Amino acid sequence: MINFDENDRSLRKGKIETAHGDLNFPVFMPDATYGTISNMSFKDLEETGINAIVTNTLHLEQKLGSEKIAKLGGFHKLTGWDKPVLTDSGGFQVFSLIARRPNVKNKITDAGCSFVDYESGQYKFLSPETSQQIQAKIGSDIRVVLDEPVLENASLTDIKRSVERTTDWAKRSKKMFLELNNLSEDDFNNPKVKRPLLTAVVQGGSNFEYRKISLEALVEVGFDIYGLGGLPLQLKRTWDYSHEGGFYKELLQFLAESMPKDKLRYALGVGTPDNLKFAISVGWDLFDTVLPTRNARHGYIYVKKEIGDKEYDDYSVLHLSNSRYEYDESPLDSSCGCHTCKTTSRAYLRYLLKIGEGSGYRLASIHNLHFYSQFMEKIVRENKNV
Numbered sequence: 190m191i192n193f194d195e196n197d198r199s200l201r202k203g204k205i206e207t208a209h210g211d212l213n214f215p216v217f218m219p220d221a222t223y224g225t226i227s228n229m230s231f232k233d234l235e236e237t238g239i240n241a242i243v244t245n246t247l248h249l250e251q252k253l254g255s256e257k258i259a260k261l262g263g264f265h266k267l268t269g270w271d272k273p274v275l276t277d278s279g280g281f282q283v284f285s286l287i288a289r290r291p292n293v294k295n296k297i298t299d300a301g302c303s304f305v306d307y308e309s310g311q312y313k314f315l316s317p318e319t320s321q322q323i324q325a326k327i328g329s330d331i332r333v334v335l336d337e338p339v340l341e342n343a344s345l346t347d348i349k350r351s352v353e354r355t356t357d358w359a360k361r362s363k364k365m366f367l368e369l370n371n372l373s374e375d376d377f378n379n380p381k382v383k384r385p386l387l388t389a390v391v392q393g394g395s396n397f398e399y400r401k402i403s404l405e406a407l408v409e410v411g412f413d414i415y416g417l418g419g420l421p422l423q424l425k426r427t428w429d430y431s432h433e434g435g436f437y438k439e440l441l442q443f444l445a446e447s448m449p450k451d452k453l454r455y456a457l458g459v460g461t462p463d464n465l466k467f468a469i470s471v472g473w474d475l476f477d478t479v480l481p482t483r484n485a486r487h488g489y490i491y492v493k494k495e496i497g498d499k500e501y502d503d504y505s506v507l508h509l510s511n512s513r514y515e516y517d518e519s520p521l522d523s524s525c526g527c528h529t530c531k532t533t534s535r536a537y538l539r540y541l542l543k544i545g546e547g548s549g550y551r552l553a554s555i556h557n558l559h560f561y562s563q564f565m566e567k568i569v570r571e572n573k574n575v
């Protein structure tokens with residue numbers, strides 16, 4: 190199911206076999222939050238070179254319903270996207286919702302997460318088991334177990350409890366996953382048995398020792414992929430935190446060194462092109478972020494070095510709202526082979542974005558996603574693991 194390319198020892202790479210085709214890694218997957226990449230068709234997406242998407246379990250459940258998706262033949266049949274799909278657990282959205290509005294009905298216990306659904310006003314319950322059931326109905330190729338993140342400034346007691354609960358939930362999730370797929374533990378460990386992949390998420394907040402304890406406990410249970418969630422909620426420590434490489438970079442490096450070599454590593458929510466490059470260099474394999482599409486809608490365009498308004502290590506960013514582009518007839522990036530750069534001038538795209546036209550969002554998103562897929566290919570060509 191997960192085949193590492195043993196010929197190239199300078200970089201972790203290989204392919205993941207799924208029911209919807211092989212997926213080469215390292216891989217970047219854009220977030221199709223509501224089951225779609227906003228303003229784009231799946232054909233548009235495919236043409237950008239993107240080969241997998243991440244969709245959001247809770248939002249799909251709230252807006253469409255997994256029962257309905259299953260009745261319509263599953264996500265792939267419903268949408269026409271026939272490449273790999275990763276579903277998250279829904280945990281982070283529920284956790285954020287509960288953290289923002291704690292009350293009697295919004296709470297997390299060992300059993301799971303209770304909350305009032307802002308869409309329907311109804312009382313809902315997301316447990317390790319129901320998260321797996323919803324993901325199974327969606328029919329995703331890569332699934333994620335429910336975990337409990339911690340808040341900024343979480344005490345050691347809270348971190349310890351979150352790690353214990355995350356481990357317990359991971360065990361319960363795996364049990365339900367095996368049941369749903371009619372598998373034994375031996376089947377799970379047999380590479381010849383075709384099945385979806387299962388991801389556990391390492392907790393431990395900003396405490397490295399507990400991150401390691403969490404990882405070791407999850408490895409003991411046994412998963413295909415080990416994930417690192419974004420920063421603890423509201424934690425202000427960023428990539429540029431006082432540590433030389435940034436707090437999150439230090440954590441990514443620390444965890445990668447502790448992870449089993451033959452399992453995949455998924456850095457949830459990473460990130461900017463520079464951060465992707467760094468994460469790959471220290472041994473991470475899977476990534477997702479909303480950045481290229483969200484930024485596209487704001488005219489924040491990724492281009493080659495020295496032609497944008499702001500320089501980064503390996504690229505620059507062009508701010509299309511800048512008035513200097515008002516009469517600019519050139520493409521976003523003349524070296525880019527995407528549909529947008531072949532057909533559209535900066536001046537026209539700037540105008541479309543300015544008036545909030547969907548066609549402008551589409552054209553800008555096509556370019557940014559094409560940039561990301563090309564950037565990943567470039568990293569694989571040039572980069573080496575440290």
Ligand SMILES: [Zn+2]
Pocket residue numbers: 521522525526527528529530531555556559
């Ligand atoms: Zn382009």
